[in-house]
Amino acid sequence: MTDLDLGPVWLTLRLAAVTVILLLVVGTPLAWWLAHTRTRVKPLIEAVTALPLVLPPTVLGFYLLVLFAPGAPLGAAWLGLTGETLTFSFSGLVLASMLYSLPFVVQPLQGAFEAVGRSPLEAAAVLGARPLDAFFTVASPLALRGYLTATVLGFAHTLGEFGVVLMVGGNIPGRTRVVSIAIYEQVETLNYAQAHVLAGGLLVFSFAVLVLVYALNRRYPVHTA
Amino acid sequence: MKNFAFAVALSLITLALPVRAADATAAVAANFAAAMDRLVPAFEQTSGHRLTLVLGSSGKLAAQIQQGAPFDVFLSADVERPAALQGAGFAVPDTRFTYALGRLVLWSPDPQAFSDGATYLAAGEFRHLAIANPALAPYGAAAQQTLQALGLWSALQPKVARAENIGQTYAMVAGGAAESGFVALAQLAADAPGSRWPVPLALHAAIRQDALLLVHGRDNPAARAFLDYLGSPPARAVISALGYDLP
Amino acid sequence: MKLDCALRVSHPGFTLEIEETLYLTGISAVMGASGSGKSTLLRALAGLETPQRAHVTLNDWPLHDSVAGLCLPPHRRGIGYVFQDARLFGHRRVLGNLNFARQRARPANGGAPALDAVIAALDLSSLLERRTQGLSGGERQRVAIARALLANPRLLLLDEPLSALDLGRKTELLPYIRALPGRFGIPLIYVSHAVEEVAQLADEVLILDAGRVTARGEVHEVLERPEAEAVSGHFEAGVLLDARVRRQVPEFDLTELDLAGQHLTLPRVEAPPGTPLRLRVRARDVALALARVEGVSIRNQLQARVLRIDAEPEGAYAEVLLDLPGAEPGRAHLRARITREAAANLELAVGQPVWALVKSVSFDRRDLGSPERNQG
Numbered sequence: 001m002t003d004l005d006l007g008p009v010w011l012t013l014r015l016a017a018v019t020v021i022l023l024l025v026v027g028t029p030l031a032w033w034l035a036h037t038r039t040r041v042k043p044l045i046e047a048v049t050a051l052p053l054v055l056p057p058t059v060l061g062f063y064l065l066v067l068f069a070p071g072a073p074l075g076a077a078w079l080g081l082t083g084e085t086l087t088f089s090f091s092g093l094v095l096a097s098m099l100y101s102l103p104f105v106v107q108p109l110q111g112a113f114e115a116v117g118r119s120p121l122e123a124a125a126v127l128g129a130r131p132l133d134a135f136f137t138v139a140s141p142l143a144l145r146g147y148l149t150a151t152v153l154g155f156a157h158t159l160g161e162f163g164v165v166l167m168v169g170g171n172i173p174g175r176t177r178v179v180s181i182a183i184y185e186q187v188e189t190l191n192y193a194q195a196h197v198l199a200g201g202l203l204v205f206s207f208a209v210l211v212l213v214y215a216l217n218r219r220y221p222v223h224t225a
Numbered sequence: 226m227k228n229f230a231f232a233v234a235l236s237l238i239t240l241a242l243p244v245r246a247a248d249a250t251a252a253v254a255a256n257f258a259a260a261m262d263r264l265v266p267a268f269e270q271t272s273g274h275r276l277t278l279v280l281g282s283s284g285k286l287a288a289q290i291q292q293g294a295p296f297d298v299f300l301s302a303d304v305e306r307p308a309a310l311q312g313a314g315f316a317v318p319d320t321r322f323t324y325a326l327g328r329l330v331l332w333s334p335d336p337q338a339f340s341d342g343a344t345y346l347a348a349g350e351f352r353h354l355a356i357a358n359p360a361l362a363p364y365g366a367a368a369q370q371t372l373q374a375l376g377l378w379s380a381l382q383p384k385v386a387r388a389e390n391i392g393q394t395y396a397m398v399a400g401g402a403a404e405s406g407f408v409a410l411a412q413l414a415a416d417a418p419g420s421r422w423p424v425p426l427a428l429h430a431a432i433r434q435d436a437l438l439l440v441h442g443r444d445n446p447a448a449r450a451f452l453d454y455l456g457s458p459p460a461r462a463v464i465s466a467l468g469y470d471l472p
Numbered sequence: 473m474k475l476d477c478a479l480r481v482s483h484p485g486f487t488l489e490i491e492e493t494l495y496l497t498g499i500s501a502v503m504g505a506s507g508s509g510k511s512t513l514l515r516a517l518a519g520l521e522t523p524q525r526a527h528v529t530l531n532d533w534p535l536h537d538s539v540a541g542l543c544l545p546p547h548r549r550g551i552g553y554v555f556q557d558a559r560l561f562g563h564r565r566v567l568g569n570l571n572f573a574r575q576r577a578r579p580a581n582g583g584a585p586a587l588d589a590v591i592a593a594l595d596l597s598s599l600l601e602r603r604t605q606g607l608s609g610g611e612r613q614r615v616a617i618a619r620a621l622l623a624n625p626r627l628l629l630l631d632e633p634l635s636a637l638d639l640g641r642k643t644e645l646l647p648y649i650r651a652l653p654g655r656f657g658i659p660l661i662y663v664s665h666a667v668e669e670v671a672q673l674a675d676e677v678l679i680l681d682a683g684r685v686t687a688r689g690e691v692h693e694v695l696e697r698p699e700a701e702a703v704s705g706h707f708e709a710g711v712l713l714d715a716r717v718r719r720q721v722p723e724f725d726l727t728e729l730d731l732a733g734q735h736l737t738l739p740r741v742e743a744p745p746g747t748p749l750r751l752r753v754r755a756r757d758v759a760l761a762l763a764r765v766e767g768v769s770i771r772n773q774l775q776a777r778v779l780r781i782d783a784e785p786e787g788a789y790a791e792v793l794l795d796l797p798g799a800e801p802g803r804a805h806l807r808a809r810i811t812r813e814a815a816a817n818l819e820l821a822v823g824q825p826v827w828a829l830v831k832s833v834s835f836d837r838r839d840l841g842s843p844e845r846n847q848g
């Protein structure tokens with residue numbers, strides 16, 4: 001019997017944190033664009049962004065496995081750039097998780113930006129604020145709730161990721177052996193006691209994070225324009 | 226209430242009578258999939274029974290059986306799991322037997338990858354090596370034993386990617402995610418291109434693959450018939466041709 | 473300040489087409505019914521909307537030139553804007569909103585409004601630490617105006633800033649707005665569909681109808697025209713008169729005014745003698761007599777001379793344009809709406825001296841406005 005290994009826990013937390021931070025960086029411009037554009041291709045882009053919501057994780061994982069393979073263009077490019085494969089690596093998991101949790105970050109942000117609307121931005125512009133300035137000093141503070149929701153959802157969703165990791169992770173301890181895979185393995189090998197510890201710990205942690213966020217949300221209410 | 230009881234009694238009697246043709250569900254270790262592709266049609270044709278397959282890793286299937294999965298027959302890739310099931314009372318007594326001996330093979334789709342597997346592994350000039358999860362799949366356990374016997378297990382840890390079952394192991398290698406991996410000989414077509422190194426039997430415990438009749442299938446004629454068929458000469462010939470050794 | 477403005481903005485439903493040169497000094501008003509294009513014009517000037525074709529220069533400095541492919545974005549035009557809905561930043565307190573503008577203010581070539589001056593001018597000192605969500609409508613607009621000023625614009629546009637407010641708040645805010653050009657040296661363009669506001673604030677007015685300028689000129693003169701009637705609704709045709717407070721009559725709570733040498737009384741106005749007042753007199757509140765009438769309740773009887781008689785095309789009425797002797801020609805008119813029958817009966821003719829009876833009661837208090845706000 002294996003001793004209780006908390007490695008997967010820290011790995012999973014790191015994965016979720018890195019994923020959500022990168023998604024906030026990448027997702028904010030995307031959400032902003034979606035909130036303000038009137039182009040005809042907007043429904044297409046929105047559909048693509050929402051795909052991970054409806055695709056079974058194993059489907060996503062399967063296609064990622066194909067795309068990440070060192071022989072495929074993406075996998076080969078990554079290999080050339082970093083000397084590391086996308087499959088069976090932490091970076092690969094981050095990239096996969098970013099795709100998997102994309103709508104959970106982009107949609108709350110898009111909704112928040114749409115709720116802010118154009119009015120405050122026009123007001124800022126006629127006061128001399130450049131577009132980027134207006135984004136940071138007016139739109140973002142007004143959209144704070146959206147950022148909070150996006151962060152919590154993105155983080156929590158990545159914590160629970162299983163199907164995708166199963167396909168592209170390779171279950172390598174310390175690198176891609178996340179909690180969900182470890183729990184699965186323990187259940188399969190009938191080590192229920194350890195499964196309880198890991199699963200229970202994950203549940204308690206997620207719950208605590210959510211309570212904290214909602215409590216903060218109450219203390220700092222939404223600012224209407 | 227009386228009518229209901231009568232209906233139940235009638236159905237039970239009906240079920241107990243030997244029927245002409247029946248359906249059974251077989252839980253089969255993933256590595257045996259190719260063999261089942263040949264065996265099942267032959268069986269169905271000769272017996273008139275129908276067989277439904279559920280494929281997976283031995284560990285997962287065993288766990289599901291313990292949780293009450295409605296399988297009639299279990300074809301494992303090892304001995305331990307059927308033994309455990311028998312001990313826990315999920316199997317019909319005296320129905321367990323070894324139907325095949327598995328052969329482990331180190332394989333890469335690239336013909337230039339290696340000629341002697343041991344040297345290749347020792348050199349370690351590859352990024353990833355795929356094996357089935359030793360905790361869940363007997364072929365994975367055998368792969369671990371092989372690497373341990375070669376003294377390479379700790380050294381290769383960071384490069385070893387664990388698949389959920391032998392089928393996924395094959396997919397990882399075939400798709401190029403791992404340059405090579407330990408798969409079942411039965412998974413490789415006889416003339417498939419690539420490099421292959423049949424692992425010497427001395428390096429790992431024999432992969433005895435046991436089958437047994439589960440409690441759920443106790444009164445299922447199709448289930449019993451299939452197990453009989455599995456041990457019969459025609460079936461054994463097929464099994465052997467596909468890359469298994471015979472007990 | 474010279475504003476050269478040639479614009480064409482197409483919306484589904486109407487097209488705004490303007491070609492005007494405006495000389496902006498104090499408050500210039502743009503009046504029109506809803507949908508006439510007033511807001512569109514203002515937004516186009518500020519750069520918030522993009523005209524199909526435009527050539528706009530401010531003191532010959534180009535803001536938009538579609539031929540040359542130049543279009544300055546709003547944050548670079550140096551034009552302030554006060555929105556109808558204030559649009560204060562909810563995530564900052566009042567002082568924070570003001571500082572937002574100060575931090576991005578146009579570099580001051582002397583004379584940028586000082587924070588203290590603006591706070592004083594708009595009475596904001598008690599509001600600085602308040603959250604914007606808790607402010608009343610009038611308070612919000614005052615903050616919005618202050619914020620716009622602190623950005624140091626060369627020109628301030630106000631888009632119906634009072635339309636969302638009730639009567640009391642409007643009356644309260646008008647003096648603040650009236651004082652802005654004098655106090656801060658910034659010209660205003662004020663958009664409204666309410667005649668009362670324009671009458672009290674503006675020096676010059678443009679009338680917009682269905683996207684086109686139909687009248688333009690000094691407030692006095694334009695508001696007397698039939699085009700203004702169309703905008704302000706029927707029965708509102710009238711005149712604006714400049715009078716001065718002469719003395720108070722405390723026994724009867726009345727104030728006596730001097731109008732081109734003649735006297736008017738109206739219900740008490742709190743203002744010291746000498747204060748100039750702008751009055752509005754509706755045509756329907758003026759009756760005519762051939763001689764001064766004794767024994768009648770109407771106390772305000774003014775000597776006047778008939779300039780013109782216009783019979784209305786349909787119906788029983790006619791409008792008589794009168795002028796007051798003692799006033800500069802064209803500076804003090806009166807209009808009287810009487811029946812054609814009365815005009816015939818009195819044998820009214822051009823040049824004839826008559827007496828205009830103006831009902832005291834019909835000096836509507838909200839028509840009272842002052843060209844300059846009292847200091848002190």
